Amino acid sequence: MLGCIMLIATEASLFGYLIFSYLYLAVQQTTPWPPEGLPKLGLSSVNTAILVSSSVFAWLCERFVRRRRKRWAVASMGVAIVLGIIFVGIQLHEWHDHPYGMTSNLYGSLYFTITGFHLCHVVVGIVILALLAWWTALGYFDERRCAALTIGSLYWHFVDVVWLFIFTTLYLTPYWLR
Secondary structure, three states, X not given: OHHHHHHHHHHHHHHHHHHHHHHHHHHHOOOOOOOOOOOXXXXXXXXXXXXXXXXXXXXXXXXXXXXXXXXXXXHHHHHHHHHHHHHHHHHHHHHHHOOOOOOOOHHHHHHHHHHHHHHHHHHHHHHHHHHHHHHHHOOOOOOOOOHHHHHHHHHHHHHHHHHHXXXXXXXXXXXXXX
């Protein structure tokens, strides 16, 4: 558990530096930020709700394992995985839909770096959740032996919380900074 907490602290620092860089550069700009206009909140807000919902289902899986309800635990983790995959699909669609690219301007570079780094963490998290779902289905976890499930879920919750900071920074602060 300590190892996972240390990993999360390290990753949180990295995301913190990225978000700080974005905010620092945003307030230094003399031109409108972002250059292409304000970000669209519709799809990204839905995507945020999807990712947060996935965390609820990962938590439910842990709860069901502790109550010896394996079938419900596997189903809950399956829903968390599907929601994570939907998040990835929507994020890739958003990337394709933007009028700028990674090298178009400073905003584009920061946007794709921050969301890309997060997307890598989401993909890793989905793989972890899939392994946990498989192990749950095989009966590896019970009310006493579920440390791996707790650690994997903790990582997934971290990825979700980071997205809330990213969403606030990239999608909401441009409205506040204008």
